[in-house]
Amino acid sequence: MLLLRNADLYDPEPRGLSDIVISAGLILAVCPSGEIPPASFSFAGEELRVVDAGGDLVMPGIIDRHVHFNGAGGEGGPANRTPPLQLSSFVKAGVTSAVGMLGTDGTCRALEDLLMKARGLEEEGISTWILTGSYGIPSPTLTGNVRRDLCLIDKVIGLKLAVSDHRSSHPSIEEIRRAVSDVRVGGILSGKAGCLCVHMGSEATGLTPLLEAIEGTDIPITQFAPTHISRCESLVKQSVEFGKRGGYLDITAAPGKNPIFGLSTSKVVSGLLENGVPASNITLSSDGNGSMPSFNEKGEMTGLKIGPLDSVFRTVAGMLGTKEFPRSTVISMVTSNPADHLKLPRKGRVCPGCDGDLLVLDGDFNLRYVAAKGRLLMEEGEVTVRGTFE
Structure with a gap:
């Protein structure tokens, strides 16, 4: 006690x-x-x-909805695969709840390993969940299909997919529609959120495929969880309309004036709020332990960094210190907002x-x-x- x-x-x-x-x-x-x-x-x-x-x-403890806690990477070959995270990394980052997932490599990395890592971290002291799928379609699964994964595996609360990225499978609109439909129905049947976490790249199509996929359907825009929306200016501009329509927007936390990934979080948050996006629809995550490769004009990898798990806490601490935003707004983006979207009561x-x-x-x-x-x-x-x- x-x-x-x-x-x-x-x-x-x-x-x-x-x-x-x-x-x-x-x-x-x-x-x-x-x-x-x-x-x-x-x-x-x-x-x-x-x-x-x-x-x-x-x-409240930080809910990090985007962590590669069993490792990720591999864009530069086998030597570039990031190793699994240990419990103390989460403690030092103030993360008490984490959602794990596969990254670019859905071929040699297994969901079974991810699931067991999630259960191990849970036994050691924090709360964990995972996403089924990976970057591409067809999605790797644990039981044979997405709906069964959500219904039968306690830890599975959603699906991962990459869009508008040169490492994605460049799914058609119909394939995206099928994916979001499957994860939605799986969520309904299992009583889970059933969110489709969409890794957003920097290709010009941006968020357009997501909006086209639900056009003419009754699928709520909140079924999507686009992440890395702070990757570039064009994606941030698109995100304003997406957020104003009720969609959730996940920002890869980037503290300071020279962030390791994308644009400054405080700048992006400020722009979204000023343009009418509800604060309750903005979340921050770390992409912790994920690989962050850089590519030249020829598509050749020129460098590789590892996403820091503590980026969310450092971003929150910095935003609290500047007093640019109400404390409750900053704190909710890493606590109640992701809890509400992921249905973690x-x-x-x-x-x-x-x-x-x-x-x-x-x-x-x-x-x-x-x-x-x-x-x-x-x-x-x-x-x-x-x-x-x-």
């Missing part, structure tokens, strides 16, 4: 100084500071741990009945504490729980 006192709570809305009680991995109570005497939560056989946040900012908020996923940030927006499902994985900036082989 954990009692977190004197928290400047954003759940993600501002709640002022609060005390939070977590038991058996779930949030039991959230009350104004000082209203909960520790003795009132003394249960036989359960030790009470009291942590004083000292007025520091407390927010116990995630993304700090309220009774939700999982005990919390971050405590000091005055300079550095991580002090990380709790996942009520278990402290970081204390005073030091990782206290590590993975099996760390």
